[in-house]
Amino acid sequence: MSFYINNTNQNRPGPINSNSLGGICEKVLIEATKVFDSCVSRSTESGILLNLTGNNPANPALPLTFISAETQIGSEVTVSDIVIDRIENNPNYANVSMNITIPITVTYRDANGVIGTATSSITISKCSMLFVPQPALSPVSITASAIFSSSIGAYNPENSFIVTACIQVLIKVTAQVDLLLPSFGYPVIPPCQACENNNAACPGLDNLPLYPTATTVTRL
Secondary structure, eight states: SSSSSOOOOOOSSSSOOOOGGGGOEEEEEEEEEEEEEEEEEEEEEEEEEEEEEEHHHHHHOOOOOOEEEETTTOOOEEEEEEEEEEEETTEEEEEEEEEEEEEEEEEEEEETTEEEEEEEEEEEEEEEEEEEEOOOOEEEEEEEEEEEEEEEEEEEETTTEEEEEEEEEEEEOOOOEEEEEEEOOOOOOOOTTTOOGGGGGSSGGGGGGGOOSSSSSOOO
16 A cells, blocks of 8 residues: 555545645645746757766776766766856846756677676756846755766777767756645555564554644644
């Protein structure tokens, strides 16, 4: 069982219908990342040079045959050299420029037919007009995520490839804020289907609430 599998409990995530609005029971203050603006850029670029490091296995037999290059799993895109140039007649809008570095995993076959991988990265420049709120105690951040994908490439001397790739970049203007939201209360978390009941050695564990609770709040 999960939130969405064999679960008919009303206290679970899902669509809201008109009859559900009556279940709102409190106003909750939460800390969240608010997205003030966002845009996506898609392009196909050729002639991209990927310098290889960290070959695995080490010392592959040259030349290498390119197989693919993809965004590196588990590594984050880094954003640097951010410039926010506000538009004079519309101060809440700005031309936002930045450099975005995308970590990449390259897969290849060496001259002996052994499949190997290596790491690489590219840095691209982006500029876009975005809504950027005025300065406050909660700082505004410019963040980005990216997808890099290539299946076309040729070996280049000095342990590198020249590739053609599709690049998709998502840029966001965000800030960490406190929001007051209507709430239906805590969800009812369903049991995992594959779990075994090992609570016998932990008296009282079954009766312990999942979330902290409090009696009715009274004002001082």
